Amino acid sequence: TVVAGERGEAFAPSNIALCKYWGKRDRELNLPINASLSVSLAHLGSHTIVTESDTGADRVVLNGIEQSTDSKFARKVVEFVSLFRGDLQQPVLVSTENNIPTAAGLASSASGFAALMLALNQFYNLNLTDIELSACARMGSGSASRSIFTGFVEWQMGHRDDGMDSHAIVLDKPWPDLRIGLVKVTTAEKKVDSRAGMQRTVESAHLYQSWPLQAAADLEKLHLAIGQQDFMLLGETAEQNALSMHATMIASWPPLLYWQPESVAAMHKVWDLRAQGLQVYFTMDAGPNIKLLFQQQDEAALLEAFPELEVVAPFSS
Ligand code: PMV
Numbered sequence: 623t624v625v626a627g628e629r630g631e632a633f634a635p636s637n638i639a640l641c642k643y644w645g646k647r648d649r650e651l652n653l654p655i656n657a658s659l660s661v662s663l664a665h666l667g668s669h670t671i672v673t674e675s676d677t678g679a680d681r682v683v684l685n686g687i688e689q690s691t692d693s694k695f696a697r698k699v700v701e702f703v704s705l706f707r708g709d710l711q712q713p714v715l716v717s718t719e720n721n722i723p724t725a726a727g728l729a730s731s732a733s734g735f736a737a738l739m740l741a742l743n744q745f746y747n748l749n750l751t752d753i754e755l756s757a758c759a760r761m762g763s764g765s766a767s768r769s770i771f772t773g774f775v776e777w778q779m780g781h782r783d784d785g786m787d788s789h790a791i792v793l794d795k796p797w798p799d800l801r802i803g804l805v806k807v808t809t810a811e812k813k814v815d816s817r818a819g820m821q822r823t824v825e826s827a828h829l830y831q832s833w834p835l836q837a838a839a840d841l842e843k844l845h846l847a848i849g850q851q852d853f854m855l856l857g858e859t860a861e862q863n864a865l866s867m868h869a870t871m872i873a874s875w876p877p878l879l880y881w882q883p884e885s886v887a888a889m890h891k892v893w894d895l896r897a898q899g900l901q902v903y904f905t906m907d908a909g910p911n912i913k914l915l916f917q918q919q920d921e922a923a924l925l926e927a928f929p930e931l932e933v934v935a936p937f938s939s
Pocket of ligand 1: 638641642643644658697731732763764765766816872907908
């Protein structure tokens with residue numbers, strides 16, 4: 623039986639995948655077709671507090687704004703809470719603050735569900751291990767499994783049908799010079815979310831058949847790059863992985879192209895800078911925005927090339 627405490631409170635960082643998760647083998651449990659690997663975004667993420675609701679109904683507050691109970695966001699949150707409250711009828715208040723610059727167009731579902739899972743673990747006294755927390759957070763949003771940990775994190779796909787072996791693990795390989803740059807391309811709301819995008823790709827793109835092989839090969843390269851702090855291998859692998867994922871999206875029907883003209887312009891800019899000798903690479907998720915990968919030594923040059931760049935140092939405390 624579940625016993626509620628007074629309050630659960632937690633922070634979880636956002637993360638950027640260097641080898642992407644794209645495609646589910648089980649849509650209910652969010653079990654992936656491929657393993658993925660990410661780096662967490664230090665202080666950028668979600669801070670969530672769970673307490674008892676005093677209105678007799680579940681409440682969801684985001685960045686200080688009460689969310690309507692039939693909004694997609696509130697429904698997902700309440701559905702997730704209900705996985706853990708057992709037969710407790712007590713309504714809860716879930717309040718989340720995201721400090722991810724919304725202008726950077728970063729998804730907050732990863733940090734959001736990870737922070738919520740950590741807060742629920744406290745609130746309901748669940749005493750789950752980190753591995754169990756990761757497997758549970760995964761059910762809210764796949765990438766949330768990786769946001770339970772910090773630094774380089776691998777989400778192992780697992781093989782069991784119940785999903786309990788599909789969780790993240792931490793690599794514990796700090797890389798102090800590594801930098802992530804968030805480039806704002808556009809803040810326009812995307813029309814197809816990652817769940818719908820994955821389903822469309824898996825069901826309609828023949829090209830998708832090559833994706834699990836690409837991802838498996840990239841995962842190995844990334845382990846090598848991280849082990850040897852080989853920045854060129856890390857950057858090349860991450861960029862090719864992201865473009866390969868986008869290739870499968872473009873090959874779907876109806877076609878799925880998250881890029882805007884500004885996204886393509888930013889890609890060309892990165893390639894031009896690289897041709898001039900700057901070691902910079904990019905990655906992109908299911909949206910138009912670009913994330914740069916570079917090293918501390920090139921930060922000044924990149925701030926000059928991208929004046930609005932938001933720089934994150936994943937390993938500096
Ligand atoms: O966790 P979801 O369902 O929001 O999917 C994330 C998908 C990508 O961001 C495109 C890739 C990834 O691994 O984060």
